[in-house]
Amino acid sequence: MPKEYRLILKNADVPGFTRDLDCYLRHGGYEGLKKALAIATKVQPSGKTASGPEQIREEVMTSGLRGRGGAGFSCGLKWSFVDRRSGKPIYLICNADESEPGTFKDKQIIYKDPHQLLEGMIISCYANDVKLAYIYIRGEFVEGAQILNRALAEARSRNFLGKNILGSGYDLEIHVHRGAGAYICGEETGLIESLEGKRPYPRIKPPYFPAVLGLYLCPTIVNNVETLCAVKHIVEMGGAVFAKLGTPNNTGTRIVSISGHVKKPGCYEVEVGHATIGQLIFDFAGGLHDGRKLKAVIPGGSSAKVFKAGEKFKLKKKGPDGKQTEQDVDMLDLPYDFDSLMAAGSMSGSGGIIVMDDSTDIVKALANIAEFYAHESCGQCTPCREGSLWMSKALQRLTHGEGREQDADYLIRIADNIPGGRTICAFGEACSWPVQSFVSKFKDEFIARGAADEAKRASSSGSPGPELKTAASPHP
Amino acid sequence: MSATSETKPAPPPVETIDVKVDGKIVTVPRTTPDPIGGKPLPTTMIQACALARVDVPHYCYHPKLPIAGNCRMCLVEFGTPAMGPDRKPILNPDGTAKIAKSPRPVIACATPVSPGMEIYTNTPSVKQIREGVLEFLLINHPLDCPICDQAGECKLQEYSVDYGQAASHFHEEKVHKPKQVNLGPRIVLDDERCILCSRCVRFTKDIVGDDALGFVNRGSHNTLTHYPGKPFDNNYTLNTVDICPVGALTSKDFRFKMRVWFLKESKSICTSCGTGCNIVIGSRQDKIYRYEPRENDAVNSCWMCDHGRLNNKWIGREDRLTEVRKQRAESKGQKAESGSDLSNWQTVLKEISAKLNSAPPNSVAIVASARQSNEELYLLTKLAKRLSALTDSVPRLGEGDKLLLNADRNPNSTGAKLIGIATSQMGTNLPKIAEGIRKGTIKTLIVFGEDVTKHGIGAELLGQLETLVVSDILPNATTKLAHYLLPGCAHAEKRGTFTNVKGRVQKFMKATEPSGDARPEWEFLHELVFHVAGQNGFVSVEGLFNQMAKEIPAFNGLTWASLGETGATVPI
């Protein structure tokens, strides 16, 4: 059985560790920053000179760090896209708008070890020549914002922040901005709009790629809390060493939030790809409650496609001889990393595993998820705005005894019209993937529910019941 | 096809690229100016499709507004030349570039074109996407076309026919939103009809600079509204009704007055200020129902101001002058002869001609109006020359704004000055005319379309005149005192040209028939000129304009035909 590998949560649960700067310093805090600021300009073998920040960026690229927010995009690559020739200031935003149902890792970092985030941010800002950075924190994290503000004040007082940081000549200011309680602010361009004081309508790409036209139409980097923390460790241990953690192309460690019907829900930090979903559920999270059987697992936050217990996938594996072989892998034996889950048709997303046992009413579970997305759709673009509420209404009907047998196909049909580049941002995928996967994988349950409702209506009286509602249809 | 563009060397070298739209190669400029700032922006797919004459349905996209990309109706598929690992295009066996089709559709309104790109607007997938988007737009739409003013010019209706599906699958309760919302003094909003395209929001924010509209609430409950406590009230609000692709924003002025498919559309010019916004007059059975702006990038783009748009009620007023009249004869001590049998155009014009022919030089003065067309003013100068008359017209000033409304509220001040009927400082001759009447040197006054009693030539002075010839549209103090009253026409009832403040000469067309005896001024002026100055040869307004263009230096080189629909600019 693999063990937890605590890198980012190293200090978090150590007895006696507090959020104070002094405590953080006693545990080796801000050493990474000092190391980063001390990196001298170097002449590379190619003859080019590389400044300190450039070398840090190179290290991050070498580390193979992938974004921990959801999409798993290479952090080094993201930084390389930043338009550094425009003459405009570059902004860095820490995306602490953690609101994906099933995910609660960033909260752990912010509430338990805020200085680690600040250190990671300051290093990342230094690496990208950022003079002004923001932490966009979820509106509901009132205490988190207070903690961060206090940590910022402490850091400022010791000159880890502000003018001429530690005598390096580098200036940086970081502000905390609390959101107003909208899930869509976690989408990076929506977040930028919100930070500018507007409705968080995600921007169209092209032309508004944050790396070129981000905050105030200046180049902007938006990184997740966990990603920025990882940068600190990359600088401390070196990109090549970091890359050895985890598996190739899925490097480093990952905080997995496990919730649902398990004995020990919580956050577990493991090397990416070293533990399977089954190990995470049964070994780390203590397994299911006694006498229950596994029904389904959502592997990466509520927007990820669900896995049905016992589902098997054909995965391509590279053997030691370099040959690709295809293997049948059970859902529980999937290694928890970016690529395997992608290959299995879902995603590791923001690292939130939601476990459902056989006591779960799958229709109700989906109705709950759909209601969340219908409430959180920003309403900017048509398919997501109308589709999310439509699916939610249909599922509410289904859970309130007014279902129809055809509702399973009806839901799939709606969900199929939303994703695949038809929406401005990934919310379209986020709201339709659960519906597509739940309904297609548990289709018999949805059909049975609708059929039961129809039968009940037919027997209760001759009246068509909710069928009368079709008066709202355009073709009376 | 590129051969023709190569042989024609365009003066400013425009960098072009070739793209394929549904298999048709089209050459497009690499950049297109931004509609607001004029800054060159990469040409988008929808612009390329427009150049290829391929329709891409759209709601939120408007060529004169910033891009929003929210309706998702213009999603298309595309492919770009495939690149090998050596960054060189991969070629098909036949030597053409291999196209790598993008797995995801993109919005044509915001995606820039690139060399060799292929755009597909009619694939099964695109068709399916459009059906899906339209269905989403319609599920919460009230579908109340029978009572909606937009019916007949509604993009939801049009695209439903062109790209929609026959039946709805929607089985839920619709979202209900506010109806009959009073957005401002001229606009009523029906939020249930709104498809949240944000055209109105962008127009008022980016074109007018009055950030008055916005959305509240979330998701499908999103609602268009104005800033709390601040009604949507600027001088350009009614343009949002034009650009609203559905019937959400309706004009209080036009609301429930006429169905749009009955309206006859006549191309005309707004006469409320010197800008000369191009308009379309919507009329039915000789009644004018509305003005709408007509696109002319040299003048008004796609917009017009509310002031000009609503200033048309006077045309259909009940008290319009409709009779040719010879009046006030008894005051001269003569036998009253204002019998209606004598008052017809032929006899009255003959009498006026006789009087003018016998008038000694310098005894006649003419007050023209800068609301008259170039042709009419030109005819008046002919009379003035023959009679050596003192002429001028009346300035009319108001407050201008930075968008369209000009401080000069006359539609044709520039024409009046160029033709020479008005002095360069318009109105400076009016005191001289008054002085002449007082002294008795001026015995005959011809007034066109102005109430001179309000401009320094009072009723007692008019009483001293031997002959007062007045032509006007509506009754006023001057028309009451006229010896000869000639009923004229509003611009909507005749044809002609105006010259705007920037020297743009623009045609206007007839929309409705004049009421009663009223005749276009140029028609009877042409007869007067024939009787008095003995010149003829322009029985049509086209001939008249061409004659004027030959004689008046400022208009040299123009012809009626060369003006086209959007006019031509002359140096001023």
Next chain:
Amino acid sequence: MIVKRKALSFWERLYLPAIIGGFKVTLRHFFKKKVTMQYPEEKWVVPEGYRGAPYLVKDQEGRTKCVSCQLCEFVCPPKAITITPPGPDSAPGVGNVEKAPKEFEINMLRCIFCGYCQEVCPEEAIFLMKDYSLTGTTRQEMIYGKDKLLALGGVHNDKIQKWKHK
């Protein structure tokens, strides 16, 4: 072209057989039921689906169903229908039905009872009813106004009542 007339046979030239044949038919009809109707004392009962004069109807709640969409005016081949829309100051009638005609005239002298108005009506507000004999002493009298049309049309029991759910 000249068609040669066929020469009559002897039997035909007698004429009598033909006359007798004619009388036979006449005699047969003596004993049949009469088909002539004593109009106007006796009125014809028109069948279902008969297209008589078009009248306006109200729904069971007394609302004029017509919303002044003017499609019938548009489609009317002889241009018999003239609708005056309510204009902007119309008081919103019932619920979301913001429109009703200010005046609705059908010139029955022009109407050709084609039924296009009924077919095009999106509101089921105009129906061709069973009246076929319209009389008047002046032309003006034959132009039926809104009130007259509604009085003649009566109530239509609308099963759907779509505006109730808008």
